Amino acid sequence: MTKTLVIGGYSDGDKADLSRTFDPLFLAGPEDLAGLDDAARADVTAVAYKGHKPFGAAQMDLLPNLGLIANYGVGYDAIDVDAADARQIKVTNTPDVLNDDVADIAVGMMLCQGREMMQASAWARSGNWAKNGEYRLNRKVTGSTVGILGLGRIGREIANRLAAFKMDIHYYARSEKDTPGWTYHSDPVKLAAAVDFLVVALVGGKDTEKFVSREVIAAMGPRGVLINISRGTTVDEAALLEALEAKKIAGAGLDVFLNEPDIDPRFYALENVVIQPHQGSGTVETRAAMAQLQRDNIAAFHAGEALLTAVN
Amino acid sequence: MTKTLVIGGYSDGDKADLSRTFDPLFLAGPEDLAGLDDAARADVTAVAYKGHKPFGAAQMDLLPNLGLIANYGVGYDAIDVDAADARQIKVTNTPDVLNDDVADIAVGMMLCQGREMMQASAWARSGNWAKNGEYRLNRKVTGSTVGILGLGRIGREIANRLAAFKMDIHYYARSEKDTPGWTYHSDPVKLAAAVDFLVVALVGGKDTEKFVSREVIAAMGPRGVLINISRGTTVDEAALLEALEAKKIAGAGLDVFLNEPDIDPRFYALENVVIQPHQGSGTVETRAAMAQLQRDNIAAFHAGEALLTAVN
Structure with missing residues (x-):
């Protein structure tokens, strides 16, 4: 039976x-x-x-x-x-059992994106380092301002790690939470405008569909980097692709996409995006x-x- | 004049x-x-x-x-x-002004190596994700045991970050230091044997030449990952290449090499090595x-x- x-x-x-x-x-x-x-x-x-x-x-x-x-x-x-x-x-x-791994991928994508680690690796491995000199300078990650969208268990694990990178931590949640002095925003657009890195750690589903709206993405500005380890649905992906292609934001680190694994091929053309194949919990x-x-x-x-x- | x-x-x-x-x-x-x-x-x-x-x-x-x-x-x-x-x-x-950036690259290489982020990126970007399914499972980084070789200012910055990844922190230094309960080893071989990740943060120069000796590398064992952000000279590179090629250790993350930028091309053939073109301070x-x-x-x-x- x-x-x-x-x-x-x-x-x-x-x-x-x-x-x-x-x-x-x-x-x-x-x-x-x-x-x-x-x-x-x-x-x-x-x-x-x-x-x-x-x-x-x-x-x-x-x-x-x-x-x-x-x-x-x-x-x-x-x-x-x-x-x-x-x-x-x-x-x-x-x-809970996957919080650590997902937080690790979020931080890994931030470091890879800011420090251009994948491009720098390709520069060395292709022989360009020897032929054409140092890889170009990139962007300091420690000390950045970060916004966590959704301060649940995974969001908090991410924030705890980023505190060790001396980041100024801001967050959005439905209500203010008990934190070690992190800055609460009730408006995700204002959060996006206040930070360098915007990390999406929302729950998926209908309630959060396109929560990272065209307006939120626009508020990030030219230094803004979007990190998403939640669900592809939480982001207005059309608006994100447009902003990335037009360099209205600096870049992204994405472990999740709409229509995985058949993701929009426009992402492949973007050098300023760190792509991971939804492997947040993949250990x-x-x-x-x-x-x-x-x-x-x-x-x-x-x-x-x-x-x-x-x-x- | x-x-x-x-x-x-x-x-x-x-x-x-x-x-x-x-x-x-x-x-x-x-x-x-x-x-x-x-x-x-x-x-x-x-x-x-x-x-x-x-x-x-x-x-x-x-x-x-x-x-x-x-x-x-x-x-x-x-x-x-x-x-x-x-x-x-x-x-x-x-x-001091470069401590943060160098520590960021060390942590970035640990995450990239353990979580195979560069291979996972290539898997997605090549279309393999859509054609052949999920990228293979890899290795949890949070909660690992780490050994810092040289607990100077950069080594301490690295350790502080890794503490937020819930790591059990061991270190070697010429003498025991004031730490938040980290485990001191006076013998680098014993340190290497005790940890998963061995992070080299020594000063360069003649005194530390091949400090990471063949014996230290052998002590790391098949789960060991060597991270080097110091100088190529601090590691017995011939012994390291042999250990990596024979998979006697799990892998490496290297920002520094002998004969930079004309590094040993044997490194290029190794998938288990994250290579960075000495860009630790490169922001x-x-x-x-x-x-x-x-x-x-x-x-x-x-x-x-x-x-x-x-x-x-």
Whole structure:
């Protein structure tokens, strides 16, 4: 009897770990649900989900006895939580275990962007250093002014690191938070205007769609660098591409995009953008911790115990 | 009357700044000294020096009235200070103003190496992300154990940043220092064996030549990553290349090399090495501060005032 259905692109190691605990059924994506027969679908009480394809009312209604959707990842914007609520389905995610890695990628992109580390590496490796002399001077990162958009757990990890780089830290959040003297802005446009680096650490989903609007991007000015480790949806990407191409802002460091992995090819032409393939949490250590937390939530559900990291 | 001789590859902006203050004579390198006539050489009382070519007794003896060599850069290993002492020539450098930038490059190389950011960027930009899926998992950086070889001003700046990445900080120095609980090692081999990342922040020169010896490198082990922002001379580069090629250590992040900029081409074949073209201090802001400090030392010398940052 299949109680756990695993949906998404899991590694062989993750599949083995899931199989050891749950004897699950595997599907590549939610689009394969319709291919299961009624009995198999009726057996499913828990879904282990990984991916960014929508999992909403239509998918839930194919699983009449579903009680849990355990998401792999902290961002659960692919899952329609309102639809889950209406069906008394619980949703869990994997918060906290990935905060450090995502914050590391944010800081790494800031250093790479400001210090042009990828171009400098190419300069050395191509032999230009020997043939044509020193790489051009670039921009000091320590001591910059930074704005964190969304001072949740990941935003705070980023800010804590940047404090060690002697940065003047500003932030936007829905309300002022307890901080070590960081400057609160209730208006994201004013935040953008006040800082050199603007780091997007918002939750994804409909509420934050294009939160980094054309107006916010315009306010960054010619020294502004946008760093995004949240979701591609949080940024008005058309406005961002225009600003980058016209050099109305200095550059960007992006781990997330609209339509990943088929991102807008206009990004490839931009030398002032550090591109990462949504690898914020992509370490062996952290992905193992995320998979473990997902399994622990499913095991707790099957045992009738309290969920570890419930969303709803 | 030429009192100040400027030697080295200065930018046009730096040359203009020097000319505004000193009406100097410019030479491309110390090898051009012999081409000056006796009278011109006798006029020189101060040298503004930039570069890594040796400036020793032979060069000093061509300038019979020399009283100051003002070095551009904190590392003055190109200048023979003993020879200067013997001739009552003072030497100055440009410490502190570049600490932040050099520390930033050290941390940037650690993040790039551990998180494979340059390979991940290439994966996305080449279209592999869209065609072949996620970039491979890599290695968590936060929470690593790090060893700082040389806890001077730059080493401390690096350690302060890494503390914010929750690292367990170990260090080697000639004697134990006042630290916030960091672990002291009097033996660099034992330090190397105890840590994941080994960061070289030693002073250059003869005393530290191959301080990172074959034995130190062997002690790092297969998880070890060497970061060097000091001088190429501090590392046994032949042993390092062998260890990297044989994957006896995990990788390296190097801003400095022997024979810069004609570095050993074997480095180019190594994917596990982040290469930077000695750009630790290479920002517009910091190079301006270094140039200003060099000029201030020369101005103080000509005015008979105390030097700001004397080495001897």
